[in-house]
Amino acid sequence: MSQKDRTERLLNLLFALMASARPVPKHVLRDVIDAYRDSPSDEAFERMFERDKEELRSMGVPVETVEGSDGLGGIEGYRVAADAYALPEVDFTADELAVLGLAARVWEQASLGPAAQRAVRKLEALGSAVVVDGPVGIETRIATAEPSFPVLLDAVRHRRPVRFAYRKPGADAPEPRDVQPWGVASRRGHWYLVGHDLGRGAPRVFRLSRVVGTATAYGAAGSYAVPEGVDVAGMIAASAPRPGTLSARVRVAPGRANGLRRRATATTPDGDADVLEVPYSDDEALAADIVGLGAAAVVLEPGSLRSAVVRRLRVAAGTGAA
Amino acid sequence: MTAARPRPDTAATRLSRLLALVPWLTAHEGVTVDEAAAHFDVTPEQLQSDLWLLICTGRPGHMPGDLVDIQFWDEDGRITVLDAQTLDRPLRLSPDEAAALLVALRVLAQVPGPHDRAALAGATSKLEAAAGEALAGAEGLTVTVDSAHDPEVSAAVTRALAEGRRLHLRYVGALDERTERDVDPMRVLTLEGRAYLEAWCLRAEAVRTFRLDRIEEAVVLDVAAEVPEDAEPVDLGAGALRPEGAPVTLELAPEVAWIAEENPVDSVTDLGDGRLRVVLPVGDERWLARLLLRTGASVTVLDRPDVVERVRAEARAALAAYGTDA
Numbered sequence: 001m002s003q004k005d006r007t008e009r010l011l012n013l014l015f016a017l018m019a020s021a022r023p024v025p026k027h028v029l030r031d032v033i034d035a036y037r038d039s040p041s042d043e044a045f046e047r048m049f050e051r052d053k054e055e056l057r058s059m060g061v062p063v064e065t066v067e068g069s070d071g072l073g074g075i076e077g078y079r080v081a082a083d084a085y086a087l088p089e090v091d092f093t094a095d096e097l098a099v100l101g102l103a104a105r106v107w108e109q110a111s112l113g114p115a116a117q118r119a120v121r122k123l124e125a126l127g128s129a130v131v132v133d134g135p136v137g138i139e140t141r142i143a144t145a146e147p148s149f150p151v152l153l154d155a156v157r158h159r160r161p162v163r164f165a166y167r168k169p170g171a172d173a174p175e176p177r178d179v180q181p182w183g184v185a186s187r188r189g190h191w192y193l194v195g196h197d198l199g200r201g202a203p204r205v206f207r208l209s210r211v212v213g214t215a216t217a218y219g220a221a222g223s224y225a226v227p228e229g230v231d232v233a234g235m236i237a238a239s240a241p242r243p244g245t246l247s248a249r250v251r252v253a254p255g256r257a258n259g260l261r262r263r264a265t266a267t268t269p270d271g272d273a274d275v276l277e278v279p280y281s282d283d284e285a286l287a288a289d290i291v292g293l294g295a296a297a298v299v300l301e302p303g304s305l306r307s308a309v310v311r312r313l314r315v316a317a318g319t320g321a322a
Numbered sequence: 323m324t325a326a327r328p329r330p331d332t333a334a335t336r337l338s339r340l341l342a343l344v345p346w347l348t349a350h351e352g353v354t355v356d357e358a359a360a361h362f363d364v365t366p367e368q369l370q371s372d373l374w375l376l377i378c379t380g381r382p383g384h385m386p387g388d389l390v391d392i393q394f395w396d397e398d399g400r401i402t403v404l405d406a407q408t409l410d411r412p413l414r415l416s417p418d419e420a421a422a423l424l425v426a427l428r429v430l431a432q433v434p435g436p437h438d439r440a441a442l443a444g445a446t447s448k449l450e451a452a453a454g455e456a457l458a459g460a461e462g463l464t465v466t467v468d469s470a471h472d473p474e475v476s477a478a479v480t481r482a483l484a485e486g487r488r489l490h491l492r493y494v495g496a497l498d499e500r501t502e503r504d505v506d507p508m509r510v511l512t513l514e515g516r517a518y519l520e521a522w523c524l525r526a527e528a529v530r531t532f533r534l535d536r537i538e539e540a541v542v543l544d545v546a547a548e549v550p551e552d553a554e555p556v557d558l559g560a561g562a563l564r565p566e567g568a569p570v571t572l573e574l575a576p577e578v579a580w581i582a583e584e585n586p587v588d589s590v591t592d593l594g595d596g597r598l599r600v601v602l603p604v605g606d607e608r609w610l611a612r613l614l615l616r617t618g619a620s621v622t623v624l625d626r627p628d629v630v631e632r633v634r635a636e637a638r639a640a641l642a643a644y645g646t647d648a
Contacts, residue, residue, distance in 0.1 A: 004375065005640050011379045018408045031449040032382035055334055060416030060456060079618050086411035090452045095441035095526050099430065102437060103445075107427035111561060112418065116426065117545065118338050119419035123452075125345035125412035137483040138435030140512040142426075142465060156462035157417060169579060187465040189515025190583070209583045212592075226462075251583040258494040262538075292616040293498070294636040298643045315618040316637035317634065319616035 009035040012053050014061060018085065023066035023077030029171055053078070061085065084260040087122055097129040102138065110144040111153075142186060146208040148215040149184070156181045161198065164215035166206060174212040179204070180224045183232035187240075194232045196224070205239040239304050244281030249274050249300040256296035260289065275300065283308045291316065339364070340372055344390070344409040345399055354399040370394065373401070380407050408451035417459025423449060424460045432467050434476035434517050434534065435510035436484040466513045476510075478540035479519050483507045488547050489521070492539040493508070493532055497608050498537070505530070506547035508555060511564055520556055522549045529553050561586060565605025570629070574598045575620040581613070599624075611636060 012033050016024060030036040030045055039045040057063050062084040068074040092100065104120045107113040120130050144150075146165060155162045162181055165174035178198040185192050191208040252260060254272045261267065264276035280286040287308035290297045299306040331339075339362055346361070347353065359369040373394050380389035415423075427446045430437060450457060477489035482489045489507055494500050505521035508529070512518070517534040556562055562588040574581055576596030588601040604610045607629060614621055614633045623630050 003331060003333050003336065004371075007340070007371045008335045008375055010333060010337050011375070012382075014393045015380055015407065016382050058416070059338055060333055060414055060419065062414075082408060082411075085408075085413060087414045088452050088454070090448050092445060092448060093441065095438045096445035096448065099427070099438060099441045100423065100449075103423050103426035103430060106429060107422055107541050112422040112425075114335075115416070115418040116422035117363075118342070119415055119423045121339070121342040121346070122415060122419070124340045124361075125349065127349040132358060135435055137508070138430075138433070138437050138510045138512075139558055140426075140429055140435075140467075141562070144427065147405070152608075153463060157459060167579075167596065169577070172576060180461075183462040183464060185466070186515060188465045188468040189513075207583075232462070233466050250562075255500060256498065258500045262494070265453040288616040291618075291637075292612040294612075294615060294639040295510065295643050298640075306644070310641065312615075312618050313637045313641045313644075316615050316633055317387060318634050318637075 005035065009033065009048075010052055010055060014056060014080065017063060017078055017080040018082060020079065023064070023079045025077040026075070028077070087126065090123065090126060092123070092128055094131075097128055098136060101131040102136060102140070104130065106140050106142055107144075108141060110142055111150045144191065146191055146211065147213075148211045149191060150216045151217060152181055152208070153184050155215075156184055158217075158221040160225070161223060162193075162195075162215045162217050165212040167210050167212055169210070177204075177206070179206070182226045182230050184208075185232050185236055187233065187236050192236045194230075194235050203235065205236050209263040241285075242281060244279045244286075246280050246302075248278045248280055248286060248302065248305050249275055250263070250278055250290065250300045251300055252293075253296040257293050260293065260297060280305075283304055286308055287312055314318050330340060336372070340376055340488075341409060341413045343369075343466050344370060344392075344403065344406050345412045348403045348406055348410055349393070351402060352400050355394060355401060356399060358401060363530045414454065415456045417456045419459075420449075420453035420456035421459035421463055424453070424457070425463050425465055429465045429467060429512075432469070433473070433510070433512040434480055435512075436480050442463060465515075467512055468517065468535065471517060471537070475537045475540045476517070476534060478542050479510060479537075481535070482540075482542045482547070483510065485542070486547050488543040488545040489519075490539075490541040490543055491532065491537055494538060497606060498610070501525075505532075506549045507551065508549055510534075511556065511558070511562075513558070522547075529556065531556060534631065564588075565603050565609075567603055567605045569603045570626050571599065571601050571602045571624040573622040573624060574600060578617050578620040581617070581621070591636065607632070 013029065016029055016032055026049065029049065036045055039048055053063055061080060064079050064081065066079060066231065068076040100120065100123065104116045107116045124130055139288045152162060161178060163176065163178050166177045167174040179193065179195040180198065181193055181195040183194050185194065193206045195204065197204040206303060250260065251270060251273050260278060261276060264278050266277040268275045278286065283305050287305060290299060290309050291312045299309050343358070343362065349357065355366050355369055359366040362369065373392055376390045377392055390407050390409065392401060394401040406621050424446070427442060427449065430442055478489065489505050490502070491505055492500065492502050503523055503525040507519060507521045507524050509520045511520050511531065512516060518531040519534060519537070520529065520531050523530040569588050573593070574597065579596070579598055582590050582598055582600045585602060588603060591599040593599055610629055611633050614623065614629070615637060
């Protein structure tokens with residue numbers, strides 16, 4: 001079946017469903033739509049019709065299933081109410097149209113880009129043009145490079161559990177995970193999935209870049225409920241490392257180590273140089289930052305941090321064991 | 323990165339265009355085939371083929387009064403909708419479409435910039451009202467961008483852009499060096515969740531991007547900004563943040579796999595056992611040296627012995643500062 005034939009069939013189905021105020025029985029649809037009438041068997045027609053109905057629904061067409069009044073649970077027919085079909089009138093100001101143009105560009109080259117374009121075309125079909133390229137002095141882009149993004153977003157919407165291989169930082173091999181997705185969120189440029197990890201029986205936060213291959217959804221739609229009041233963004237924020245409660249004294253060369261200077265809670269001049277008080281939480285993490293500065297930053301205390309830096313420097317100098 | 327366009331139309335894509343096309347043509351009477359094709363980002367041939375398809379459909383029975391009637395064969399190429407049947411109104415938004423625009427608007431509300439906040443709020447509430455049930459599509463999709471920058475800095479940058487004025491910046495670059503410079507602002511960019519000022523830098527005489535959270539001070543000067551006509555804005559496609567410089571090939575142990583996540587990389591190969599081989603573009607060798615100092619034996623440099631030697635020399639110099647401990 002060519003794309004043109006299928007488009008035509010979907011359009012004729014839509015017209016048939018909108019033409020009547022009363023629900024249209026399936027057998028009538030089969031009679032009045034050429035492509036259905038020509039289908040070779042009842043099964044072929046059923047399959048075609050079910051697929052078309054779902055396709056229309058996924059585009060946002062409100063196809064209503066009307067149950068029979070005989071109380072036997074049978075289906076009387078289907079219909080699309082004109083007022084449920086139509087986008088309500090919206091009257092955007094010129095400035096609002098410019099902002100919508102800016103919003104539509106946010107997903108450019110990302111997986112929601114085509115959806116944003118379609119939304120703009122629908123809004124413009126109301127009569128006003130969205131400003132496509134306004135000189136507004138601002139551009140924002142959200143990338144969705146992770147191949148699992150569309151799968152996971154769809155799973156969140158339809159409440160379908162997902163399965164994927166996940167590589168934890170530092171782990172040798174990926175592990176399989178089964179998760180009921182609650183939300184997909186981007187924080188500071190990284191995408192995360194938050195959900196109930198079925199294997200661990202607890203909520204977990206996953207970074208999409210650590211999903212190996214592509215996630216797959218399984219099971220029926222609506223097969224679990226998202227707990228009331230789940231704060232997806234809050235859970236992701238809480239999973240990030242916290243600022244430290246320890247304090248280090250670091251001597252830094254004049255005009256150097258400006259990143260470290262900005263983290264310091266106090267700066268005391270010491271000859272040409274400065275001594276910084278730097279809050280931190282983990283010797284190894286701060287040691288890595290300080291080693292990166294070479295001779296421009298020298299740890300005075302604590303001793304544990306000083307030894308961590310010296311050990312790392314020996315490795316980097318090729319004179320110490322990793 | 324998923325390409326947005328060049329795939330051939332699916333039936334759903336085409337139907338979606340047809341359903342938007344009829345009301346748009348109704349609202350823009352007398353528009354030409356070429357203009358309509360440009361608006362819908364298709365060729366004039368494709369648009370004509372869409373119109374042919376439309377006029378062959380309509381209410382069951384397909385009697386003359388049941389069909390969509392559109393006239394588009396006039397010599398001047400103008401299109402007139404004579405009977406739109408029931409398609410005179412655009413289809414309401416699907417959950418995906420509502421989510422795409424609404425989440426984008428919510429992101430714009432978070433990012434610094436000279437955009438009209440009142441218009442943003444207005445567009446958001448009108449769109450929410452129009453989306454109706456499709457609004458549920460935006461549930462479970464959240465985007466938060468970094469707000470680590472100094473609010474005084476973003477206020478100064480926004481004001482300079484709005485008023486077209488020059489800025490004086492005190493800036494700490496990727497190599498930790500502090501510089502002072504005058505710049506003529508062009509745009510506030512938010513990419514990969516982080517805000518940047520794109521500006522014509524009078525010191526470099528070139529377009530430069532400055533991370534907002536690395537601007538220590540921004541002063542709006544009493545001088546009009548003069549961005550040269552030929553100043554080329556940053557291409558915001560994939561790789562906008564890729565440094566311009568020769569790439570280096572590294573092998574990463576599992577504990578430093580974050581290097582491939584935190585930096586724009588040209589390629590990543592899984593070597594098994596959690597080890598990765600990455601090709602990483604490097605803008606400045608000093609940046610690479612610093613990364614290698616930080617990560618020690620967890621990173622193996624495959625193709626730059628000179629940088630390896632430089633890192634060793636820097637480590638030896640730093641060890642000397644620790645005296646007897648070392």
